[in-house]
Amino acid sequence: xxxxxxxxxxxxxxxxxxxxxxxxxxxxxxxxxxxxxxxxxxxxxxxxxxxxxxxxxxxxxxxxxxxxxxxxxxxxxxxxxxxxxxxxxxxxxxxxxxxxxxxxxxxxxxxxxxxxxxxxxxxxxxxxxxxxxxxxxxxxxxxxxxxxxxxxxxxxxxxxxxxxxxxxxxxxxxxxxxxxxxxxxxxxxxxxxxxxxxxxxxxxxxxxxxxxxxxxxxxxxxxxxxxxxxxxxxxxxxxxxxxxxxxxxxxxxxxxxxxxxxxxxxxxxxxxxxxxxxxxxxxxxxxxxxxxxxxxxxxxxxxxxxxxxxxxxxxxxxxxxxxxxxxxx
Amino acid sequence: xxxxxxxxxxxxxxxxxxxxxxxxxxxxxxxxxxxxxxxxxxxxxxxxxxxxxxxxxxxxxxxxxxxxxxxxxxxxxxxxxxxxxxxxxxxxxxxxxxxxxxxxxxxxxxxxxxxxxxxxxxxxxxxxxxxxxxxxxxxxxxxxxxxxxxxxxxxxxxxxxxxxxxxxxxxxxxxxxxxxxxxxxxxxxxxxxxxxxxxxxxxxxxxxxxxxxxxxxxxxxxxxxxxxxxxxxxxxxxxxxxxxxxxxxxxxxx
Numbered sequence: 115x116x117x118x119x120x121x122x123x124x125x126x127x128x129x130x131x132x133x134x135x136x137x138x139x140x141x142x143x144x145x146x147x148x149x150x151x152x153x154x155x156x157x158x159x160x161x162x163x164x165x166x167x168x169x170x171x172x173x174x175x176x177x178x179x180x181x182x183x184x185x186x187x188x189x190x191x192x193x194x195x196x197x198x199x200x201x202x203x204x205x206x207x208x209x210x211x212x213x214x215x216x217x218x219x220x221x222x223x224x225x226x227x228x229x230x231x232x233x234x235x236x237x238x239x240x241x242x243x244x245x246x247x248x249x250x251x252x253x254x255x256x257x258x259x260x261x262x263x264x265x266x267x268x269x270x271x272x273x274x275x276x277x278x279x280x281x282x283x284x285x286x287x288x289x290x291x292x293x294x295x296x297x298x299x300x301x302x303x304x305x306x307x308x309x310x311x312x313x314x315x316x317x318x319x320x321x322x323x324x325x326x327x328x329x330x331x332x333x334x335x336x337x338x339x340x341x342x343x344x345x346x347x348x349x350x351x352x353x354x355x356x357x358x359x360x361x362x363x364x365x366x367x368x369x370x371x372x373x374x375x376x377x378x379x380x381x382x383x384x385x386x387x388x389x390x391x392x393x394x395x396x397x398x399x400x401x402x403x404x405x406x407x408x409x410x411x412x413x414x415x416x417x418x419x420x421x422x423x424x425x426x427x428x429x430x431x432x433x434x435x436x437x438x439x440x441x442x443x
Numbered sequence: 444x445x446x447x448x449x450x451x452x453x454x455x456x457x458x459x460x461x462x463x464x465x466x467x468x469x470x471x472x473x474x475x476x477x478x479x480x481x482x483x484x485x486x487x488x489x490x491x492x493x494x495x496x497x498x499x500x501x502x503x504x505x506x507x508x509x510x511x512x513x514x515x516x517x518x519x520x521x522x523x524x525x526x527x528x529x530x531x532x533x534x535x536x537x538x539x540x541x542x543x544x545x546x547x548x549x550x551x552x553x554x555x556x557x558x559x560x561x562x563x564x565x566x567x568x569x570x571x572x573x574x575x576x577x578x579x580x581x582x583x584x585x586x587x588x589x590x591x592x593x594x595x596x597x598x599x600x601x602x603x604x605x606x607x608x609x610x611x612x613x614x615x616x617x618x619x620x621x622x623x624x625x626x627x628x629x630x631x632x633x634x635x636x637x638x639x640x641x642x643x644x645x646x647x648x649x650x651x652x653x654x655x656x657x658x659x660x661x662x663x664x665x666x667x668x669x670x671x672x673x674x675x676x677x678x679x680x681x682x683x684x685x686x687x688x689x690x691x692x693x694x695x696x697x
Contacts, residue, residue: 309557312564316548319537326499326531327610328523328552337558 123436159396160291166376166388168345174383177318182244186343188365190350195263203267214344221343229335252362262361381429450475455505465491467668478640480647480659488668497529498522528612530603532619538592546574549609581605597628614644
């Protein structure tokens with residue numbers, strides 16, 4: 115398990131990133147009237163990519179298949195809704211750390227109970243906690259129940275009385291989300307290369323041996339669970355900011371499964387793979403939907419085809435293409 | 444309390460799986476820097492004994508003492524941290540990591556904690572140095588960059604030992620290090636183990652009697668979960684009870 119990407123792949127990924135970052139420049143020329151809609155679409159996909167990245171830390175790296183990860187995504191969104199005064203803006207400097215802190219805490223509690231189990235039981239326990247979160251917001255009066263809740267004014271980003279970024283601007287928000295995506299990716303790359311990340315990756319490969327070498331796997335898994343939860347909370351916060359609306363569906367197992375497919379399709383444990391997975395899945399959805407109302411059928415076939423043809427996901431194929439051999443450090 | 448002559452010892456150690464008593468009140472003492480082999484036919488409870496010794500299984504009764512402290516209830520990762528390193532009967536490495544990365548991970552036990560998130564693991568010089576040293580000692584220096592899963596079986600067995608060495612243990616508990624090895628590979632491993640016996644307190648579980656006699660100074664014989672006899676090599680060789688129960692039976696006993 116190497117933490118350095120082949121150079122050709124790095125260049126290819128940077129080119130894709132540049133193309134994405136320059137979308138506000140070439141998008142209006144290429145898509146004219148549809149540009150604003152597409153800008154928002156891409157922003158939404160990047161938010162899901164952050165969520166997929168955070169899940170990859172658990173599923174791909176530590177071998178913890180969570181089917182309740184969306185609960186932390188939804189909780190992040192609801193935190194913003196709850197922290198925003200009804201007709202005023204919340205300050206990002208307060209709302210974002212409070213959201214991520216609260217979600218990390220929730221993940222710590224859920225993780226503490228869930229990581230005692232392994233394999234299929236871990237999947238079931240995370241699924242159960244995810245659904246508990248769903249019904250909590252669905253059935254309680256806390257934030258609109260099953261109708262969801264609105265965030266009428268987006269959070270402000272101010273320093274010394276001046277607005278740094280106006281999140282009401284779709285273009286500015288696009289760049290904020292892009293920045294978050296890049297930052298989360300780089301953060302996870304750094305963490306994976308650290309002593310903590312090495313132990314976590316080793317747990318994903320052979321947990322028993324990690325214990326035999328003197329590390330307590332439970333502690334490492336718990337910290338990873340909380341970190342992944344906090345990052346999912348960030349994604350939820352961004353989603354709530356973008357749509358100005360949160361609903362219980364954000365927490366449900368549908369959403370968890372959706373993100374899991376992104377991770378598997380993209381390539382587990384590679385970090386860049388799940389980002390690609392998010393784009394492929396969402397753009398395929400978008401493209402097929404435009405052609406036929408029965409888009410779910412070709413979509414399902416596409417997913418099956420990719421999983422069958424590429425057991426290591428799209429990332430596995432790219433790594434193979436870029437000549438990454440098995441050995442050599 | 445009298446001072447025990449042993450670095451590491453078990454007192455009446457017992458493990459029952461339901462009605463089956465796999466290890467029955469076994470008391471063995473291991474002296475510092477003494478190569479001690481535990482032999483016995485299949486099903487004698489040797490592997491269970493090792494798992495009890497290293498905290499991989501909870502004991503049903505009795506005690507494990509290390510440097511005068513009772514470590515019976517310590518979980519495996521804490522036992523490892525105390526300086527009791529073990530290897531496994533079945534090859535147990537991280538196949539997708541390189542040979543060096545396997546050892547570097549083991550050497551991270553040098554850090555007070557691996558809960559460090561930002562600095563690359565590769566930049567901890569003392570950790571990398573210890574990993575290299577362990578690879579060198581196990582004769583794998585030339586293989587550092589190979590993906591562990593792509594190495595030969597014998598090399599993976601060597602890596603298994605290198606990983607234990609990288610944790611800088613005081614006691615080495617080796618569960619059948621020669622299992623499944625060819626003749627030539629075995630000879631290399633026996634040489635390595637003899638070398639290690641000079642530096643470490645070695646506890647060796649092994650079927651290969653030639654290897655046992657070449658490495659160990661003290662032998663303990665287990666049969667049906669009980670300790671039949673324990674003592675210096677010559678005493679065990681001459682023991683009538685051991686011959687009857689085990690050695691004398693020749694090939695059948697395996």
